[in-house]
Amino acid sequence: MTEVLDCRGLKCPQPVLKLAIKANILPKGTTLEVIADCHTFSADVTNWCTKNGRVLVSIVPKDGAQSATIQL
Amino acid sequence: MSNLIQGKKISIDPITRLEGHGKIEIFLDDAGDVDKAYLQLPDLRGFEKFAEGRPAEEMPQITSRICGVCPGAHHMASTKALDALFNVEPTITARLIREVYYNLHVFEDHILHFYFLGGPDFVVGPNAPKQERNILGVIDKVGVEVGKQVIEIRQRARKLIDQIAGRAIHPVLGLPGGVSKQMTTEIRESLREFSKDAVNFAQFTLKIFDDIVWKNATYRDLLLGDVYRCETYYMGMIDSNGHPDFYDGNIRVVDQKGKEFITFEPKDYASIIAEHVEPWTYVKFPYLRKIGWKGFVDGPNSGMYRVAPTARMNVSETMSTPLAQEQRMVYEKAMGGKIVHSVLANHWARLVEVLNNAERIQQLIEHEAFLAPEIRNMNLGTPTEGVGIVEAPRGTLIHHYTADANGIITSANMIVASLANVAAMSMNIQSAAKAFIHKGNVDDGLLNLVEMAFRTYDPCMSCATHNLPGKMPLQVNLHQTGNATRSILRSSDGTIAETKINKEPNHD
Numbered sequence: 001m002t003e004v005l006d007c008r009g010l011k012c013p014q015p016v017l018k019l020a021i022k023a024n025i026l027p028k029g030t031t032l033e034v035i036a037d038c039h040t041f042s043a044d045v046t047n048w049c050t051k052n053g054r055v056l057v058s059i060v061p062k063d064g065a066q067s068a069t070i071q072l
Numbered sequence: 073m074s075n076l077i078q079g080k081k082i083s084i085d086p087i088t089r090l091e092g093h094g095k096i097e098i099f100l101d102d103a104g105d106v107d108k109a110y111l112q113l114p115d116l117r118g119f120e121k122f123a124e125g126r127p128a129e130e131m132p133q134i135t136s137r138i139c140g141v142c143p144g145a146h147h148m149a150s151t152k153a154l155d156a157l158f159n160v161e162p163t164i165t166a167r168l169i170r171e172v173y174y175n176l177h178v179f180e181d182h183i184l185h186f187y188f189l190g191g192p193d194f195v196v197g198p199n200a201p202k203q204e205r206n207i208l209g210v211i212d213k214v215g216v217e218v219g220k221q222v223i224e225i226r227q228r229a230r231k232l233i234d235q236i237a238g239r240a241i242h243p244v245l246g247l248p249g250g251v252s253k254q255m256t257t258e259i260r261e262s263l264r265e266f267s268k269d270a271v272n273f274a275q276f277t278l279k280i281f282d283d284i285v286w287k288n289a290t291y292r293d294l295l296l297g298d299v300y301r302c303e304t305y306y307m308g309m310i311d312s313n314g315h316p317d318f319y320d321g322n323i324r325v326v327d328q329k330g331k332e333f334i335t336f337e338p339k340d341y342a343s344i345i346a347e348h349v350e351p352w353t354y355v356k357f358p359y360l361r362k363i364g365w366k367g368f369v370d371g372p373n374s375g376m377y378r379v380a381p382t383a384r385m386n387v388s389e390t391m392s393t394p395l396a397q398e399q400r401m402v403y404e405k406a407m408g409g410k411i412v413h414s415v416l417a418n419h420w421a422r423l424v425e426v427l428n429n430a431e432r433i434q435q436l437i438e439h440e441a442f443l444a445p446e447i448r449n450m451n452l453g454t455p456t457e458g459v460g461i462v463e464a465p466r467g468t469l470i471h472h473y474t475a476d477a478n479g480i481i482t483s484a485n486m487i488v489a490s491l492a493n494v495a496a497m498s499m500n501i502q503s504a505a506k507a508f509i510h511k512g513n514v515d516d517g518l519l520n521l522v523e524m525a526f527r528t529y530d531p532c533m534s535c536a537t538h539n540l541p542g543k544m545p546l547q548v549n550l551h552q553t554g555n556a557t558r559s560i561l562r563s564s565d566g567t568i569a570e571t572k573i574n575k576e577p578n579h580d
Contacts, residue, residue, distance in 0.1 A: 013129075013247055013252070013448075014127070014129055016450065017129045017247075017248070017452070017479070018479070020158075020450060020452035021452065021454065021455060021477070021478060021479045024452070024453060024454035024477075025454065025477050025478075047450075048450050051450055051451070052450060052451060
């Protein structure tokens with residue numbers, strides 16, 4: 001089951017901070033969908049996944065925002 | 073300033089040239105001499121309570137609103153508390169950028185105090201007409217060209233703060249594990265030019281202090297005399313070499329002889345410091361837990377401790393930069409040794425720190441990692457609890473947060489620098505009032521000499537009021553033309569009293 005983290009309305013760096021917090025709570029291997037509309041989100045989440053060894057499965061537009069699917 | 077003399081009570085309300093609000097009340101005995109004098113702070117900020125329930129990452133922005141004069145101090149203490157809360161170490165580049173920003177902040181804040189707030193008492197004179205005891209009076213005394221330099225150097229400092237931190241007043245720089253913006257070569261070049269001029273300006277300001285204050289026998293007597301003096305413990309942050317450090321380090325406490333009482337890590341502050349509350353004030357009084365709160369008294373048996381520039385000199389060994397160290401040696405020799413109890417010496421020590429800030433910026437910006445792109449460590453842990461301490465311009469500032477696993481703040485505690493000095497300020501005010509007011513003879517100059525006892529600490533009363541004893545006192549007056557006026561008063565203990573006043577309301 002995919003967990004969803006809705007960060008719409010939050011500005012950089014809050015979406016990635018929320019993601020970092022969530023990543024510490026959820027079990028390893030969980031799939032997490034993060035939705036955000038901050039314009040730097042794509043770059044931020046890609047960067048975060050690279051630095052922290054998490055798998056960025058996809059990042060696609062969704063309802064005027066960006067939806068990133070990450071395997072923790 | 074409105075000075076009301078009613079029978080045996082003199083009120084200075086509001087007191088002036090400080091951040092925030094306050095008033096002094098002086099009570100005379102039957103002979104017209106001073107019996108008691110008090111410093112009162114009539115406003116309440118209460119940031120700790122409404123921080124609860126907010127996302128932790130918002131705290132550096134929320135707490136910088138506590139004060140428009142020292143937002144940088146709250147921002148940085150809060151950012152460091154978030155580092156600890158998220159268990160993340162900032163990158164070396166982030167640390168350098170934070171330190172440069174913070175030294176800029178302290179530099180311009182200290183300059184503000186010397187030329188605009190505290191300095192006019194000396195540069196213009198304590199007994200000068202009150203309409204001249206301000207920056208315009210200072211400019212009149214030191215010359216228009218110097219006045220322009222003061223305004224220009226502060227303007228340049230604030231512009232650099234704006235470029236580095238996003239805003240000059242409410243910064244958006246600090247993030248857990250780093251900063252929000254990489255340094256550029258252009259800003260570094262501006263910092264090079266600025267810091268060179270800032271060193272010259274700081275030396276020039278120290279010379280003004282020497283020429284106008286120290287070489288004046290009357291002022292020198294005030295600095296060295298017993299009226300503005302008390303012997304307390306002192307607290308300040310030091311680096312691993314025993315230098316005073318504004319941004320990071322352990323906290324050292326020394327006793328009245330300068331002997332180390334304790335040195336502790338920021339995370340252990342709660343086991344060292346306790347806070348005393350009184351029902352008559354919004355201020356909390358921090359004290360050394362091991363010694364205990366003994367009221368408004370100094371000496372080794374009273375847990376009262378002081379912070380601010382003189383305290384930072386008292387707890388440290390030497391300065392971290394060469395020119396500031398030279399000036400510190402001049403200061404210590406003149407003041408009679410390494411441990412200084414003179415309250416007014418804060419003015420001098422503050423200017424030594426201004427020079428240190430300017431030199432530190434010169435050192436930091438030449439570090440090889442200053443321009444590096446690694447400005448954040450995103451390896452954040454689950455938030456739990458964090459303490460962040462910096463030396464605010466006016467002393468040791470502590471932020472302590474706890475959060476749930478989702479990063480929502482569950483409690484916040486702030487021990488603000490001015491709190492540590494408020495009890496001493498009251499004592500110093502009473503001492504000055506007793507020394508200068510006799511047989512009911514009082515004038516504006518004498519009352520200013522009383523005010524100088526608090527002004528030397530550069531207190532920030534906006535930051536300092538955190539305690540709400542009982543309920544907020546509230547008075548509601550109901551007016552209706554042609555009918556009785558009602559006045560309803562809720563006291564701080566919650567009791568409500570109502571009075572009817574049978575007269576027409578005053579619509580002035």
